[in-house]
Amino acid sequence: MYTQAMDTMGKEPGDGKKPVRSAEEMQLEQRFDARIDEGGFIEAKDWMPEHYRKTLVRQISQHAHSEIVGMLPEGNWITRAPTLKRKAILLAKVQDEAGHGLYLYSAAETLGTSRDQMVDALHSGRAKYSSIFNYPTLTWADMGTIGWLVDGAAIMNQVPICRCSYAPYARAMIRICREESFHQRQGFEALLTMMQHGTEAQKAMVQDAVNRWWWPSIMMFGPPDDQSPNSAQSMRWGIKRFSNDDLRAKFIDAAVEQAKVLGVSLPDPELKWNEERQHHDHGAIDWSEFWRVVGGDGPCNRERLGARVKAWEDGAWVRDAALAHAAKRAEPAPLAA
Numbered sequence: 001m002y003t004q005a006m007d008t009m010g011k012e013p014g015d016g017k018k019p020v021r022s023a024e025e026m027q028l029e030q031r032f033d034a035r036i037d038e039g040g041f042i043e044a045k046d047w048m049p050e051h052y053r054k055t056l057v058r059q060i061s062q063h064a065h066s067e068i069v070g071m072l073p074e075g076n077w078i079t080r081a082p083t084l085k086r087k088a089i090l091l092a093k094v095q096d097e098a099g100h101g102l103y104l105y106s107a108a109e110t111l112g113t114s115r116d117q118m119v120d121a122l123h124s125g126r127a128k129y130s131s132i133f134n135y136p137t138l139t140w141a142d143m144g145t146i147g148w149l150v151d152g153a154a155i156m157n158q159v160p161i162c163r164c165s166y167a168p169y170a171r172a173m174i175r176i177c178r179e180e181s182f183h184q185r186q187g188f189e190a191l192l193t194m195m196q197h198g199t200e201a202q203k204a205m206v207q208d209a210v211n212r213w214w215w216p217s218i219m220m221f222g223p224p225d226d227q228s229p230n231s232a233q234s235m236r237w238g239i240k241r242f243s244n245d246d247l248r249a250k251f252i253d254a255a256v257e258q259a260k261v262l263g264v265s266l267p268d269p270e271l272k273w274n275e276e277r278q279h280h281d282h283g284a285i286d287w288s289e290f291w292r293v294v295g296g297d298g299p300c301n302r303e304r305l306g307a308r309v310k311a312w313e314d315g316a317w318v319r320d321a322a323l324a325h326a327a328k329r330a331e332p333a334p335l336a337a
Contacts, residue, residue: 036238041167044110052237056166057111061118064104065129067097069304073137082140089186090143096179103172110168123309132216134298141209147187149217155180156251165238195263211267219290221248249279256280
């Protein structure tokens with residue numbers, strides 16, 4: 001769902017020395033660069049620079065982790081949904097997110113990294129997922145607010161990835177974005193219903209949820225451009241199409257107008273239109289909180305990761321059974337007597 005983590009990871013280990021490249025490799029890289037410059041796509045079997053491959057594995061796998069971990073704060077509310085309609089919608093949304101994770105793990109596997117390796121990186125803390133999922137969901141209004149703000153930010157981030165230079169990732173994102181758009185509309189509609197037909201207590205619940213999720217949602221786009229060391233290279237390669245700050249500005253502009261329709265206020269007294277920039281100015285973002293949560297010290301970091309590790313361990317027998325069944329089916333049939 002979210003790609004902020006590619007801007008928050010450290011550099012790849014190494015001695016800092018550039019490897020010696022052969023003339024053939026230099027020629028292959030020139031062809032690769034030419035295809036990127038032309039706006040072409042790179043397929044799984046095409047030659048690619050190793051750093052391009054590693055960047056994609058890191059981004060796509062962390063995107064997949066975010067989809068899977070993102071099921072947890074919402075899945076917690078399936079049994080407590082206020083109506084059967086809301087229960088069915090939320091159940092379908094959580095199922096969609098599971099599917100998104102599978103699409104993305106499959107896309108990352110085309111780059112030569114196994115799913116077991118990616119999951120191990122997540123469970124050991126070497127891989128990250130979106131910091132937004134380390135916040136608690138305290139009320140039913142959080143479900144609508146996540147749909148409106150969190151999925152809205154995800155769409156803003158993800159639509160450009162449909163034109164990512166790595167074709168398997170771009171293809172996976174087309175379906176994901178269609179479904180995320182539904183999630184965003186569903187969240188907005190749920191909030192609108194509460195604001196137009198709810199009690200004063202329910203309206204206050206919505207405003208409280210918006211107050212809690214606003215700042216984490218605009219942090220989802222990652223650190224400011226001048227603090228995002230990987231962005232320039234990713235944009236050069238066509239993995240990213242827009243900078244963090246550009247996407248954040250577009251999201252804020254859209255959210256301001258949507259908030260007016262809902263009848264909620266955004267918790268930023270400095271939020272105002274800047275005619276010169278043709279964007280809204282906003283207050284200072286608490287990046288110390290962002291880095292603290294990314295570093296593992298958010299309200300629910302340990303709970304979320306612990307839940308994923310437990311689910312993986314509890315499901316080991318299913319994976320073993322599936323592998324045994326596949327191996328049995330692959331055995332040659334006995335010869336007829």
